[in-house]
Amino acid sequence: MAYRRTPSVVTRLEDNRARILAAARDLVAEGGWRHAHVATVADKAGVATGTVYRYFPSKAELFAEVLAIVSSRERDVLAAIVDGDGSPAARLRGAVEAFGKRALRGRRLAHAMIVEPCEPEIDQARLVWRAALCEEFVRLIGMGQEQGAFRHCDPRIAAACVVGAFMEALVGPLAPEAFADAEAAQHLIDQIADNCLAIVATLQNVEATRIGRTA
Amino acid sequence: MAYRRTPSVVTRLEDNRARILAAARDLVAEGGWRHAHVATVADKAGVATGTVYRYFPSKAELFAEVLAIVSSRERDVLAAIVDGDGSPAARLRGAVEAFGKRALRGRRLAHAMIVEPCEPEIDQARLVWRAALCEEFVRLIGMGQEQGAFRHCDPRIAAACVVGAFMEALVGPLAPEAFADAEAAQHLIDQIADNCLAIVATLQNVEATRIGRTA
DNA sequence: TCAAGGAGTGAATTGAGGTTCACTTGCCGT
């Protein structure tokens, strides 16, 4: 025997893998899926094209993993808010606001994650993520209804509407292109949160969280 | 001179063009963008591949026109409802229901028109359509606010939320896969309409149209 | 019937990337 996976080798391998993933994510965040070619990723990661294939079986799986990583962080943030303190209405507002702020911070990445055309294989991962995101809202809406804070309606459909509403308004093609100042961005997020809350909450609850929100 | 565009020739040309467009639309409606190749379109239209390029400069322009045709019909339907009779709330519900029914009837086509990954050039046309659709809702919401039927909020953002909500719930990846019976479909549409109305209307108005709706 | 020219054809070309693989490099234990 003459070659062993010594700790230093393992470290380097892991580092390479991480660098490839990071490069892929950054490229998507900069130019979207269109410019995220395997050769470009390799270049940015400082390795050769073929090396990428030593770590990922295909382009689709590489980017699916990118999507999964970014998504799960997003989902964790949401889940923490959903399971956090405050009234259901306040939590719903908080969830939408948190998502909105994060999306506006990394606009290009958010756009790619949510709406930008991409290969079907990658799209599959996106679908899974959206379903997971929706699930968090289903839970939250369920809780709200149990407590009588939200009106009676089909939680799954309502959750889909909430998710669709804020995604479209935030990053979809209809979203205002420019957010010159932080004030405009805040206004957008406030409005979106109002609208999402309106879908499920009673009017009183909408008002309550609107007054009590951290502007 | 020996060749003139006689009426019969013109007719044939127009007929060919129409058949190519129809074939393209049908293919999208059947298998989505993925299976809509120029060669397949030509085959279905009963012409050779090269012939398609006598009528359309590129694949993208062909499908952009398909999208424009389907879209403008959709938009006209919405515009008619927006400018029709009844309270703003009833019109909003009517608009969402009409869109929903049409989308569920041609589910595959609706999916392609709204969310399915496609080439960026075609995507551009989709963007224009969604913006136009949104514009109709902006108008309606504006009217409703003037009449005091809808709550005070940013009409553009609210319209984007409404559009996002019903599209996501109807044809997005979160939409329930199966609509076994007409009853389930009706339930979905009812719920979506409720949710969209809730975004902009006062609670009283939501209730009023819910009671008065044609189930 | 015929010549002119547009319409129709579809096999060949093109181009863009993803993927491969024969080769090189460098790490490892003796």
Place this chain on the structure above:
DNA sequence: ACGGCAAGTGAACCTCAATTCACTCCTTGA
């Protein structure tokens, strides 16, 4: 130092569909 092996390389290859174009087929007016 050295043989053995995995990791790294990147140019060549492959695939797939859009696009082209040299050619044939029609239609038309004389």
